Amino acid sequence: MNVPFPDAQVHLGVFFQGVNHWTIWSEPESGSQIDFASFRRMIATAERGLFDAFFLGEGLRLRESGGRIHDLDIAGRPDAITQLAALAGLTSRIGLVATQNTTYNEPADLARRLSGLDLLSDGRAGWNVVTTDNAWTGENFRRGGFLDHADRYVRAEQFLHVARGLWDGWDDAAVATSTDAPAWSHGDAITPVLARTSQFSIDAVPLLPRSPQGHPVIFQAGDSAEGRDFAARNADVIFSAHGGDVDDALAFATDIRARLRAVGRPEDDVRILPGTTIVIGDTESEAEEKARWLELRQVTPATALAIASQVWGFDLSDRDPDGPLPAEDPVVAEATGEMGSRRWNDKHAIVARWRDVAAAQKLSLRETVIELEPRRGHVGTPAGLAEKFAHWVRHGAVDGFNVSPYFTPDGLDDIVDLLVPAMQERGVYRDAYEGTTLREHLGLRAPLSRRSA
Numbered sequence: 506m507n508v509p510f511p512d513a514q515v516h517l518g519v520f521f522q523g524v525n526h527w528t529i530w531s532e533p534e535s536g537s538q539i540d541f542a543s544f545r546r547m548i549a550t551a552e553r554g555l556f557d558a559f560f561l562g563e564g565l566r567l568r569e570s571g572g573r574i575h576d577l578d579i580a581g582r583p584d585a586i587t588q589l590a591a592l593a594g595l596t597s598r599i600g601l602v603a604t605q606n607t608t609y610n611e612p613a614d615l616a617r618r619l620s621g622l623d624l625l626s627d628g629r630a631g632w633n634v635v636t637t638d639n640a641w642t643g644e645n646f647r648r649g650g651f652l653d654h655a656d657r658y659v660r661a662e663q664f665l666h667v668a669r670g671l672w673d674g675w676d677d678a679a680v681a682t683s684t685d686a687p688a689w690s691h692g693d694a695i696t697p698v699l700a701r702t703s704q705f706s707i708d709a710v711p712l713l714p715r716s717p718q719g720h721p722v723i724f725q726a727g728d729s730a731e732g733r734d735f736a737a738r739n740a741d742v743i744f745s746a747h748g749g750d751v752d753d754a755l756a757f758a759t760d761i762r763a764r765l766r767a768v769g770r771p772e773d774d775v776r777i778l779p780g781t782t783i784v785i786g787d788t789e790s791e792a793e794e795k796a797r798w799l800e801l802r803q804v805t806p807a808t809a810l811a812i813a814s815q816v817w818g819f820d821l822s823d824r825d826p827d828g829p830l831p832a833e834d835p836v837v838a839e840a841t842g843e844m845g846s847r848r849w850n851d852k853h854a855i856v857a858r859w860r861d862v863a864a865a866q867k868l869s870l871r872e873t874v875i876e877l878e879p880r881r882g883h884v885g886t887p888a889g890l891a892e893k894f895a896h897w898v899r900h901g902a903v904d905g906f907n908v909s910p911y912f913t914p915d916g917l918d919d920i921v922d923l924l925v926p927a928m929q930e931r932g933v934y935r936d937a938y939e940g941t942t943l944r945e946h947l948g949l950r951a952p953l954s955r956r957s958a
Contacts, residue, residue: 513898515934516905516947517925518558518602519551519917520744520780525562526578527782529802529911536914539582541591546914548592551599554921555935557946558600558631559592560724560744560907561585565609566642577808586618593626600943602631602724607660609637609646612667612700613709619721620672620713628718628942633744634725636661658727658735660704665723665739667707669954670698672720674711718942719952737764740775741949744907748779749882754902776904776947782882783908785919789885796884799911800875809871812878816855826871830856830863891927898933 521544522528529535536543548559563585568575582588585603593601601622605615623630636657637643643651652660679694700707725740727733728747736743747757754777762772784799786792804812806826814821818836835852863873883890897903910916928934940946950956 543914560602604633616668623716628716631722718944887923887927
């Protein structure tokens with residue numbers, strides 16, 4: 506059988522999630538989601554396992570349901586750039602990726618903070634570019650929910666263009682290399698950024714020189730046609746949702762390569778790293794049993810009722826999660842964005858599908874939620890998963906995975922101690938870091954805005 510990418514290697518990142526119910530907080534194995542020791546322990550394990558990056562999710566507002574804080578989820582972690590700056594001094598190779606929102610930040614300020622992280626880490630910073638259009642999050646900010654849905658990527662692209670201009674504003678020779686120089690920097694080697702766009706009116710002078718990798722690696726996760734086009738024009742890495750089925754992942758990768766060619770970029774110019782969980786057992790049956798145990802702790806009775814309440818559009822917290830689905834029809838209201846309500850667009854169709862699945866498999870409400878929640882992971886033995894991941898990367902479906910551990914801070918131990926050696930034995934995973942920057946770890950070219958320089 507033809508193997509199109511016979512030398513491809515698996516890249517791994519760890520995604521320390523923001524607001525979620527997938528990270529289990531209620532078991533003895535669970536640690537703090539806020540204490541610095543948890544972040545320090547996890548990133549040390551990831552670096553020991555030669556991961557490309559430590560990736561922090563971030564939310565700007567706690568999730569709410571019916572006007573109350575949704576208290577079932579893990580939430581409320583410290584600011585991502587603050588955490589990563591602290592972790593930069595405790596690590597030497599692993600990349601440091603911060604999720605930062607283009608809707609509720611300003612380019613000159615965020616570009617400076619990300620550039621600072623990049624310099625402090627000697628070129629290991631990354632930026633996961635995200636957008637927000639809901640007024641629910643916007644209520645935290647002076648302007649409120651000011652941005653129309655259609656303008657999310659317009660602002661994001663203009664924002665990124667300004668940020669790159671600021672990162673490129675210092676010439677390579679701007680800073681003196683000798684104490685005999687007449688001045689510390691050459692003022693004429695620093696270029697101001699003047700931007701007049703639909704979203705910005707900026708006249709800024711870049712504050713910092715570039716890091717060894719040029720400027721932060723750009724991650725992007727939008728999956729709409731608009732989001733994919735944005736990624737093709739701007740991203741270095743795509744944090745995709747297409748990591749559970751190889752055919753689906755390959756179709757996504759093929760689509761992205763076509764979009765890259767359409768904008769004049771090489772089709773290998775972007776790394777595709779789907780988010781996933783990995784469950785490992787000594788045998789396949791042990792791994793499957795462990796995965797089922799995890800599902801029951803991720804989708805607790807209360808969580809199942811909260812998810813069903815979003816689907817039906819009214820409070821179901823007094824129902825029996827181990828009983829049948831509600832007999833009532835769903836209530837359709839405008840999606841507010843709270844608790845991810847945009848996910849449930851066509852409620853009547855979703856309820857019909859839930860009822861069909863529950864009837865066919867004789868499932869309770871909670872069992873139906875578990876059955877129909879997106880399949881997020883890979884389950885198997887170290888050898889079986891190593892073979893599987895080798896097939897995926899060498900057939901061009903993915904470049905690797907961003908792993909979401911189900912326990913903090915020890916959720917990577919099995920992956921680093923068992924799966925990584927199995928992949929190394931098959932020649933599909935690095936034996937040591939070969940570079941010092943995140944861009945080098947990922948095998949990326951120079952930043953898009955620097956390639957002609």
